[in-house]
Amino acid sequence: MTIIRPYGDTTGDGMVQLSFTLPVAHDKRAEGAALQLAGKMGMDPAMLVHAKQMGDGFTFFVVYGKVNHLVDTDKVVVVERDFPLLSAKEVNAVIKRRLRRRLNVVGACIGTDAHTVGIDAILNLKGIAGEKGLEYYRELAVTNMGAQVSVPELVETARAQKADAVLVSQVVTQRDAHLQNTRAMSAAFREALPEGKRPLLIVGGPRFDELMAGELGVDRIFGRGTTPREVASYLVHALTGSAAR
Amino acid sequence: MAGKLNLDPEVVAKARRLAERAGGPVVELARSHTTVSVERAVLRLAGVHGADSDGIPWVNRLVDAVRADVGLGHGVSLPVFHAMRTTGVDDITVLAQKAAAGAVRFGVPEGKAEATAARRAAKRATGDGLKLVDRRRAERDRLIKRYGDPRQRPWIYLIVATGDIYEDIPQAQAAARAGADIIAVIRSTGQSLLDYVPEGATREGFAGTYATQENFRLMRAALDETSKELGRYVRLTNYASGLCMPEMAAMAGLERLDMMLNDSMYGILFRDINPIRTFVDQRFSRQVHARAGIIINTGEDNYLTTADAVEAAHTVTVSQLLNEFFAHEAGLADWQLGLGHAFEINPEVPESFRLELAHALLARELFPAAPLKWMPPTKHMTGDVFRGNLLDGFFNLVGALTGQGILLVGMMTEAVVTPWLSDRDIALQNVRYVLTGAGNLHEDFVPAPGGFIQQRANQVLSEAVDLLDRIADDTLLNAIADGTFGIMKRPADRGKGLDGVAKHEEDYYNPVTEALEA
Structure with a gap:
């Protein structure tokens, strides 16, 4: 068993630092309110080291203080990604080495969904949150079909492009449209192509349950907050069966 | 502040000549083509407003109807105003509604007299729109005179982006009170790829707020109040980019926006918009901006986030020179050119700060009369907010030392969250400290003759000239197709929005272009 506490400048001192804003003007009561919050969060004693009013009715606080909580590192539970997260360079290198050709990706929003976000x-290429999109990866050949693509069109394009992977995005969830569309898509691919020839099927969208992949007949589901790098890393993992090294 | 870098005027002149040679054929292309969005912008200026019950704007419905009957190559002005005369409908929005219902057939006027009459009517209607743009510009001049410009340079530029215009407004006003001189409302992700402009006040966007004419109006009115309160004219910025670039430009002119992001190649490279569509749309939108007295902001920062900021430094210079050429050609004056560049060198690189200074000073000296837009680190912001705040401080210092015109305030929470109230306050405190503390330090900052900074600046310039040379020989469209910029290959016959481009027929008529080129 390993028990630890936060470390300020002495082992076991339990010191932490915290900053936050309260929606009140700066006065003595505001400082008291900040200390009350720190106390309720378990900081005891709490030391208010900085308070600054911003605009009319907001104050920014910095509080230092001691917490009594113990952390048991043996009891830490984390959900591990089942594939390694690679950099763009690593993704490109693995594809080059293992596949010896570019990896073909076809993406689309299917059904009536017009949200290409x-x-x-x-x-x-622009990507999201500072990460470049799959177009940025030299070894990925990306075909983005855009919005309102029909399932037959998607299957046809995937076949023509010899897609290794098909990415489908679904934002609209009215009457479970995202689930129905996904099922229709996976069924169409199963019908059109024999098992060994079928591209990897991936769907993404903010309302998917990542555990439903099997039920929907796809290989992977990505939920809210997924970044291009995660998708690229997954592609490499699933299609080349390899980590970076 | 000429001559801190000892640039060879011959090399500078050669760079501009090459930019002109590279850009020339593209201008020819832009002059001989139109797009659905250019035509929709013309209709907006002619007074078509509103949208159908599905939210599709009447300008889209009208352009589509004309196109179905006679194609796009004549422009929509002649068929539309000819139809107004023959049907006797005198409200152009009503005509759009009838056309959408299939009740109007469009044709190009056959007789000379009929064509002249249609042309005259089109000129009158769009002339009213341009007059409104002129009035808005005069209004801006008056307000600046009354309230005054920011007291310091660079002007402080802050971003607001909640997705809800009614949340954006108090945030923008608070930011202005806290010291922002320019408010930019970021657009919803993906708006650039919509081939129509949403209507009305909007409360739901993804990582940004939809750009609509009503949102423009609401925000400008709110900032007018704040300008009055602060005794300082607070400028408003949005985006003239993506598939609706010309319409955004028209709306910005009609609602007195002050700056618009408008880059010559951004949409092509980073959004896979068809190159011809982009260049045609861009020329028209810049002509409108010129008329409206709007300052454009170009997007060179994007090259540096994609490629290595040291290796790709010269691509920024090349893009700035091309943006300058296209802007001048479209009628924009130097004071309207917010050419972009950014502080994106990996801080782990030895002498990174010195390199940043060299690059920023190079832009300053190449474009002495332009209000350069200096953009903060994003690529090397890691989530370590303390280090990020220090990096932003050095970014601010380069801004002060090199006389930048517009400073986009960097957030230490870049790549972590959309900025909190406290993040903005801390970031502005950082800017104020550096600008006040450094004061007019740029007067004393003279790089040593023949030293590191001078050498580096001259090296970047010469690499830029080499690249321009290659582009000019190969033509810009081919260079873009070959992946010269960024790493993306963007052939002229591919990309989004290509089906909305048409070559001018012999009788093509566009009363707005005609007025703007007069």
Whole structure:
């Protein structure tokens, strides 16, 4: 068993630092309110080291203080990603080495869904949250079909492009459209192509349950907050069966 | 502040000549083509407003109807105003509604007299729109005179982006009170790829707020109040980019926006928009901006986030020179060119700060009369907010030392969260400290003759000239197709929005272009 506490400048001192804003003007009561919050969060004693009013009715606080909580590192539970997160360089290198050709990716929003936000964030060079999209990866050949693509069109394009993977984005969830569309898509691919020839099927969208992949007939589901790098890393993992090294 | 870098005027002149040679054929292309969005912008200026019950704007419905009957190559002005005369409908929005219902057939006027009459009517209607743009510009001049410009340079530029215009407004006003001179409302992710402009006040966006004419109006009115309160004219910025670039430009002119992001190649490279569509749309939108007295902001920062900021430094210079050429050609004056560049060198690189200074000073000296837009570190912001705040401080210092025109305030929470109230306050405190503390330090900052900074700046310039040379020989469209910029290959016959481009027929008529080129 390993028990630890936060470390300020002495082992076991339990010191932490915290900053936050309260929606009140700066006065003595405001400082008291900040200390009350720190106390309720378990900081005891709490030391208010900085308070500054911002605009009319907001104050920014910095509080230092001691917490009595113990952390048991043996009891830490984390959900591990089942594939290694690679950099763009590593993704490219693995594809080059293992596949000896570019990996073909076809993406689309299917059904009546016109929200290309998700697929564009993953595919467009611009990317999202400071990460470049899959177009940025030299060894990925990306075809972005855009919005309102029919399932037959998607299957046809995937076949023509010899897609290794098909990415489908679904934002609209009215009457479970995202689930129905996904099922229709996976069924169409199963019908059109024999098992060994079928591209990897991936769907993404903010309302998917990541555990439903099997039920929907796809290989992987990505939920809210997924970044291009995660998708690229997964592609490499699933299609080349390899880590970076 | 000429001559801190000892740039060879011959090399500078050669760079501009090459930019002109590279850009020339593209201008020819832009002059001989139109797009659905250019035509929709013309209709907006002619007074078509509103949208159908599905939210599709009447300008889209009208352009689509004309196109179905006679194609796009004549422009929509002649068929539309000819139809107004033959149907006797005198409200152009009503005509759009009838056309959408299939009740109007469009044709190009056959007789000379009929064509002249249609042309005259089109000129009158769009002339009213341009007059409104002129009035807005005069209004801006008056307000600046009354309230005054920011007291310091660079002007402080802050971003607001909640997705809800009614949340954006108090945040923008608070930011202005806290010291922001320019408020930019970031657009919803993906708006650039919509081939129509949403209507009305909007409360739901993804990582940004939809750019609509009503949102423009609401925000400008709110900032007018704040300008009055602060005794300082607070400028408003949005985006003239993506598939609706010309319409955004028209709306910005009609609602007195002050700056618009408008880059010559951004949409092509980073959004896979068809190159011809982009260049045609861009020329028209810049002509409108010129008329509206709007300052454009170009997007060179994007090259540096994609490629290595040291290796790709010269691509920024090349893009700035091309943006300058296209802007001048479209009628924009130097004071309207917010050419971009950014502080994106990996801080682990030895002498990174010195390199940043060299690059920033190079831009300053190449474009002495332009209000350069200096953009903060994003690529090397890691989530370590303490280090990020220090990096932003050095970014601010380069801004002060090199006389930048517009300073986009860097957030230490870049790549972590959309900025909190306290993040903005701390970031502004950082800017104020550096700008006040450094004061007019740029007067004393003279790099040693023949030293590191001079050498580096001259090296970047010469690499830029080499690249321009290659582009000019190969033509810009081919260079873009070959992946010269960024790493993306963008052939002229591919990309989004290509089906909305048409070559001018012999009788093509556009009363707005005609007025703007007069």
